[in-house]
Amino acid sequence: MVGSTDTLKGAANSGIAAGRFQRLMTSPWLLILVVALSFFWQLGAVPLYDLDEGAFTEATREMLASGDFITPHKDGEPRYDKPVLIYWLQAASAELFGFDEFALRLPSAIAATLWIAGLWFFVRRCLDARTATVAGLAMALSLQVSLIAKAAVADAVLNLFIALAFFEIYRYFLDPDPKTNRGFVLRAYLWMGLGFLTKGPVAVFFPLVVSFLFFLSEMGGANGGLRRWFRAVFSPLGWLVFLAVAGPWYLAIYLDDGAGFFRSFFLQHNLGRFDSAMQGHSGFPGYYLVMLPIILLPFSGWFLSLLKDLRRSWSDPLDRFLWIWFLTVLLFFSFSGTQLPHYLLYGCTPLFILMARYRERLTNGWLAFVPPLFLFAILVALPWLLETVVQVALRFDLGLKAHQVAMIGAGRFALDLHYGAAVLAGLVAMLGLMVWSRPALWSRLVLAGIIQTLVVFGVLVPKVFEVMQAPVKEAGLVAKALDMPTVVYRTSMPSFSVYREAVTPNRRPQAGDLVFLRIDKLDRLERDLPDLDRTLVYQRGPVALVMVRAPE
Template sequence: MSLVRSLFDRLVATPWVLVLAVGLAFFWQLGSVPLYDLDEGAFTEATREMLASGNWITPQMNGEPRYDKPILIYWLQAASATALGFNEFALRLPSALAAALWVLVVWRFVRERLDPTAATVAALAMVLSLQVSLIAKAAVADALLNLFIALTFFEIYRYWLAPRTAPLWRAYLWMALGFLTKGPVAIFFPVLVSLMFFWSTGHLERWWRALFAPVGWLIFVAVAGPWYLAIFLDNGPGFFASFFLDHNVGRFGDAMHGHGGFPGYYFVILPLILLPFTGWFIRILPTLRHAWSDPLERFLWLWFGTVFVVFSFSGTKLPHYLLYGAVPLFILMARHRELLVSRWLAYAPPIFFLVLLLWLPEIVALAAGQAERAHEIALLGEGARVLDLGYRLAVIAGLLATLGLALAAPVRPWQGLVLAGLIQTLVVYGALVPRVFEVMQGPVKEAGLLARELDRPTVVYRTSMPSFSVYRDAVTLKRPPEAGDLVFLRVDRLPSLIEGHPALTVTTLYQRGAVALVELKAGAADG
């Protein structure tokens, strides 16, 4: 047993295991599933229209300005698609690369502040956690933003340790790039957390000097300013009113796009996004009592706690928002890894998750029996079809392997959880995600490719699935349908379309799952 433990001690200390984990969690299956709506569809359609129009200043979606996010992620996706072709892999590659750099930045900081083994362990826990791997594989802005947020916070801590100008100027650079990625959030949390940290350690005067450093703001304006000036010249004040007021202030005050949640939302979500390391996180919570006496731990807990509290009071709640403050948890887990001695606490969360995945076909079947709306019935019916024997066997294999780790593996619990993370990654991205995306987005892709082949005037009817336009390779308008149009819509909207156009014949060209592509012709259908 001691020989096996010694082997694992050496294994988790080598960065090559981390390279393997990054390849598996971030790059494996990267281009194998369709883009999901709304987020990936919206980002990539804006990128497609940028390439088609040559307008590299104002993102547009379906011919209208898209003021949701700043420009940097669109530029990176456009560059990747230009080099590799306009496909799912190329569009997601900037996120995967940003996530890999994010991991490298965390590894380097922990190695610098703690030790090489802690650095590799923190990075492994981060890579193999469920939510981090999800955003690493998504063609959205969040992996890139998290990279810049982590870089900013680490430079702030280095500046606190030694008030030199180099880390301070770099912090302004990373905030500027984050501001070009997702806006004020890249400034808000670093400024707020650093204020509390410097004040609590008796260095408030140094914080004020850093906040009003002229060279720092010159760097920030030089990096972020040109695009913000250019979009103002291109669009006037419309972008600033929509982006800053609606999509930033508005998100805090109200639930946007139906993404609301109850006050304890993140207490429920946090254990899920940390899977399979939920028990490990629970075990480090008692260390909070003594964290104030250690500057690094004080900084890390302030970072996490501020993000948790702020978003708990936000009107709009999404799971990935917590990742802005999750890096400290991975570092703390690595630092206190030897405190995790209870195998039950360590392995219960991943085992429960895999049991839930094993019962997913029954859950879907039960939900299908309760569904009433046409698109929900269609989705759940497709779900029941794809969650087949192959899916069950993959989940059972993962469950048995994890149970074996819990019951018999002669390794420390935290080491076993790293292996459980690899198992979870294989099951989620090898068995679950391809089937989920086949049900939810496969029909959208097929409908878009058919519409592209038919090359007819096409509109979308009371449906928001922008990836259809990506696969159609054209803007899809939302004007009222008319004779001669192809119409893309959700299947539950079909009766409304027919009733609203009694003088037209509606012919279904494609229907699978929750969506359909129909043709409108002059003249009412017989009968």
């Protein structure tokens, strides 16, 4: 009898503990702590990376230096790759907090935080607060979202506005009364206008296409029909809001630069990216099916658990809206000439909502934990893999360039005992979470996401950036101290100009110049300048500084 009583008490205590744990895992306070960890921790701890962060931040630096807040420039030349909003945000942050990595990345971290907040309020309205918190946790801890939240580029800002536009579209669908749903329409146009000011047509294209397909799927439903879609799409007041937000800058840059921006941005950097691969970023039709599990780490198996009930989900309007959103982005970019992992993020917000809504369907421990276990196994083996790459490349003459050999070699030594201990501890923790059977699988995966964030941003990223970008930063600081005429030679690493705090033209070197270049270009420099003396001023890892002088 006593044994039975103790057993019942033990079961009751276990149930109480399990309930407390579940309440903790669905607490908004946990979400706030995770956002701080994933988006703000280590925000300014590593140098800017090339090509992207260097290009954006150099344009911001030149904007502040010149006082020209209309036409972005990079190394003295107009930069027509992106519209202006991200430069304005970075410039404002740099003015408030100083021109450094933290300030330049801060707008992205804030935008990602607002993105989470927008998702939380939307899911709480459509479902419940606990599901909203779980969706926010999954999004904040997924690998690609946390990467762009810590990057001084436009992607976190754009994803914020795209997601907000989609949330307003669904709110408009839920409210068929024209007297009360006008605000949803106007706010959707506001977010699309801000997105258009961030990265152009993509911020309008997907909301229009997805909303059309969704309202088409709702033909005959109480809240649906294309008539409502046309009413919103051809809203004069909505387009007036859009033009009031985006129009002034587009008009200003046209008055400053003529049609040059429009030809370059719309034809080359938008239509051109879909038609052909730019900057070597080509792929294949299945590229994003391969990349999606990496983008969602450690939640790849959680996403796969949704697929078995896809047909049943199609009958629910919210599920159908979310799936149409994701599938439209996936199909469109699968057939784009230029393919980059972060493009798919435009369609990943709905996946986090679906994963949270159906979190209890995740019941297969192997499906849940094989992806993060595989990641950590690769991280543990990475020093050996780097050594193997060098040996195989040299043995079979695979054509590794000098700067690549230098980085791989430096990387092998950077991945030291501290790194090995950290990633091995992460692997053991993942195994422990896998065999810990009491909490729900989804909540263990959230803990796995926290471990992934600690290891990736606390250990891996600093090691990688120490090898790849710290030499570029050092070279820039050396060039700044020397205060000589400086040029870039056959190298595209714009963060050098950021750290040098000066425009660095890309032209043929001449006597009296300091030359920044990748080390695989040293032989070419010698062939191009046979009549000039060259003195190696700085060399570390993949880059070098060479002083060019007339022979004495």
